[in-house]
Amino acid sequence: MDEFRIQGGTRLAGRIRIDGSKNASLPLTAAALLAGEPVTLRNVPDLSDISNLAHLMGELGCRVDRGEGTMTIEEVDPSCTHARYEIVSTMRASICVLGPLLAKRKQARVAMPGGCAFGARPVDLHLRGLRALGAQIELSGGDIIAKADRLKGATIFLGGPFGSTVLGTANVMSAATLAEGRTIIESAACEPEIADVARLLNAMGAKISGAGSPRITIDGVEELGGADHIVIPDRIVAATYAVAAAITNGDVTLEYFPHDCLLAPIDLLQNVGVNVNRLDMSEEPTRCTVQVTSERRLKPGVISTQPYPGFPTDLQAQMMALLCLADGNSIITEKIFPERFMHVAELTRMGAQLIRQGPTVMVQGVRRLFGAPVMASDLRASACLVLAGMVAEGETIVSRVYHLDRGYARMEEVLNSLGANIQRFNPERKHEPEPPVITTVPAAKAKPSTVATK
């Protein structure tokens, strides 16, 4: 398994472009199951999660043509409606095929996704919503077996104990597009990724209003056609690289930055001493150019993760790495996934002072972190450890970086293009790792470079 060898102490400088959103691309791909014609997605990130879902779509009787940042999906065999455990267990987001399969093909067999590194990942809200649309759903042998002749519109409250469900909203909204009559989803997820899925569905002929708000209204139609859709930028990747600039006290320009979808994290960053400045106010605020710089010593902060538009749980680990070096004590409370703290023990190995009480961690700011061997456990915890390794004194080895590859395309190449010193290597392979190719261009002269391409 690949590892990263990181030499700390470099300040990042330069210019990168943010890729398309993983968490939009996944439900967008699944939504293509509803179409009777080809659906093309553009600005699709090159990630292992995307490849896994493309493989599943192939098993579900679709032809998937992949190009440079594009994916075209066309149904060829509607008889394949089984999403096998072997695939779903490697990527629980595969659950997002359930609603589209059920609505278009009247049946679906989807393995129950297991938990993950930060706890149980139930799907009871997904099933509640689909049952409300008239689906017969039973659980058998670890699989969800769903059937429905024609779904019927309903008014559904989709909120759970931790608020709304992102993929649950995508599943129910997608299924409702082909239901008979009107569906109202109350307590829907408001994430930008949901609004992006609604934009695609409406381009395919659906009648959806209110996506991006807590109440979504869908008027069912008989069928949906093909469409061509550009995926929104990845707000979590964008904010992760903004934190990378801040934690190294660097000066980085980020293109295709979804500023308007990151107001909560930007507010927090400004409060602790990080400047995220838009360079061209005439640009579209969901894909604009920003410059990130920071004070040398940051102030502490207080974070509670919330459903959108609150502070996203997917940035909690990255912000914890940043606040480890603040001048004072910060408080981080995880209200979406209370167990999402696998990174705490690893940061502690690097000299961070962290005190956890249930869903809350107190981060006592320290003057420095020290490089150490650490282990990635989930996607965002992995990113957190890379950020910490870049600012730690000495060498950090991050193992199991396959977690990182699920959500960050060639992260080491992107960061090395800004001046980081990260080598990807596989300890099982005998030869010595190649020295990193470090191409730093002074920020003033940096040419717009895409996020590391193949």
Ligand code: EPZ
């Ligand atoms: C999406 O997961 C994201 N994944 C996650 O990002 C993100 O952390 C999460 O939303 C919350 O924002 C994708 O979009 C592919 P939820 P999802 O259903 O939809 C509870 C990443 O790092 N819940 O919104 O699976 C659940 O336990 C990933 O990119 C129920 O109780 O999350 C959690 O506490 C990690 N019953 C809360 O709701 C349900 O049926 C939010 O979960 C469903 C969820």
